[in-house]
Amino acid sequence: MSTVNSQQRVLSGMRPTGRLHLGHYHGVLQNWIKLQHEYECFFFVADWHALTTHYGDATLFEDNVIEMVIDWLAVGVNPGSAALFVQSKVPEHAELHLLLSMITPMGWLERVPSYKDQQQNLHEKELDTYGFLGYPLLQAADILIYRAGYVPVGADQVAHVELTREVARRFNHVYGREPGFEKNAEAAIKKMGKKAGRLYVQLRTAYQEQGDHEALEKARALLQEQQNISIGDRERLFGYLEGGGKVILSEPKSLLTESSKMPGLDGQKMSKSYDNTISLREPLEQISKKISTMPTDPARVRLTDPGDPAKCPVWQLHMTYSDQDTKEWVTQGCQNAGIGCLECKKPVIDAITAELEPIQKEAEQFENDRDLVRSILLEGGEKARGSARETLAEVRSAMGLSAWQ
Ligand code: TRP
Numbered sequence: 001m002s003t004v005n006s007q008q009r010v011l012s013g014m015r016p017t018g019r020l021h022l023g024h025y026h027g028v029l030q031n032w033i034k035l036q037h038e039y040e041c042f043f044f045v046a047d048w049h050a051l052t053t054h055y056g057d058a059t060l061f062e063d064n065v066i067e068m069v070i071d072w073l074a075v076g077v078n079p080g081s082a083a084l085f086v087q088s089k090v091p092e093h094a095e096l097h098l099l100l101s102m103i104t105p106m107g108w109l110e111r112v113p114s115y116k117d118q119q120q121n122l123h124e125k126e127l128d129t130y131g132f133l134g135y136p137l138l139q140a141a142d143i144l145i146y147r148a149g150y151v152p153v154g155a156d157q158v159a160h161v162e163l164t165r166e167v168a169r170r171f172n173h174v175y176g177r178e179p180g181f182e183k184n185a186e187a188a189i190k191k192m193g194k195k196a197g198r199l200y201v202q203l204r205t206a207y208q209e210q211g212d213h214e215a216l217e218k219a220r221a222l223l224q225e226q227q228n229i230s231i232g233d234r235e236r237l238f239g240y241l242e243g244g245g246k247v248i249l250s251e252p253k254s255l256l257t258e259s260s261k262m263p264g265l266d267g268q269k270m271s272k273s274y275d276n277t278i279s280l281r282e283p284l285e286q287i288s289k290k291i292s293t294m295p296t297d298p299a300r301v302r303l304t305d306p307g308d309p310a311k312c313p314v315w316q317l318h319m320t321y322s323d324q325d326t327k328e329w330v331t332q333g334c335q336n337a338g339i340g341c342l343e344c345k346k347p348v349i350d351a352i353t354a355e356l357e358p359i360q361k362e363a364e365q366f367e368n369d370r371d372l373v374r375s376i377l378l379e380g381g382e383k384a385r386g387s388a389r390e391t392l393a394e395v396r397s398a399m400g401l402s403a404w405q
């Protein structure tokens, strides 16, 4: 029986891009590591999503999945705390995607910003596919199948979470309206017992008559605690709180991941497409060499030329890695030509080395045993499937398909 508390669930996905770099670590992964201790987390490799844009490179995916997940594991994403899995291992995502497609207006997909952008760049004609149009809806299915309350995403993905909320709302509106809803809800209140039932009614009135959102949250928490009511009744009472029908799919919120401040070696955002990355498992001597030769303030041609940290990408690395004293030493030394650029880079090289050494050591066991990584993903997939099946059974039943389960 489901006792899902959406407010405790987090889901996020990443396309299989292969080895990850410092930008991923300081942006997305450190956030995941924090969340995995606070929530019930589902983190997955979005291989079907990758197919929507890279259907021609499918044979590269398997390696990319494994290499990316080695990096997840090496930095401390913990399969004991979070379910780690590959999307295509959980076909329930696809079935929910299909079912949601029945109620999703074309216009909702056509107006998703990433789709519009692509249409304006018509030279990318090879993305004129059904799969690419539907990709935000697939993402909605990814999220709704786990009834996740929170979805950590970058700014570019917020519109997709918004679409997910609209789809959930529409689904609940269309399929949550059973005949006799109010009567069933009243009967469910009785099953809560006198005290809890009375409190529920008070909180509902406070919300409906005075718009008291705190009362709404309290009522939700109260329902979550109830041991005596069935899943169906809980959903009815969630819906009854807000006046509508049953809440079968819960609306998620995005947790905006601050974009990483990690600059690439040229000062632009660190990204594979700019060829300016430091990857997590790159040999340390190579990293040291890359930083030693990265550009600095062009005004500092000779050691005696003063410079300006604001014009130097190394300074941005100091912002991430150095303490106050070091930063002052840099500012002074740069502006007064008191230190050389190589000297200035030394603390950054040391800090990145210290950060990556344990990660690379941790990665070794997985590099030596990729089957271990596969088995972690299979196990995570089973765990995810258990939750996905529960949601899908209710969706099927709401849509009149349960006779064939
Ligand atoms: N679309 C996301 C990306 O391109 C990946 C993704 C797929 C995702 N499904 C998701 C992220 C669900 C969060 C939740 O980066």
Ligand code: SF4
Residues within 6 Å of the ligand: 296, 297, 300, 307, 308, 309, 312, 313, 314, 315, 330, 333, 334, 335, 339, 340, 341, 342, 344, 345
């Ligand atoms: Fe950049 Fe440091 Fe050289 Fe100044 S001294 S230009 S901050 S590397």
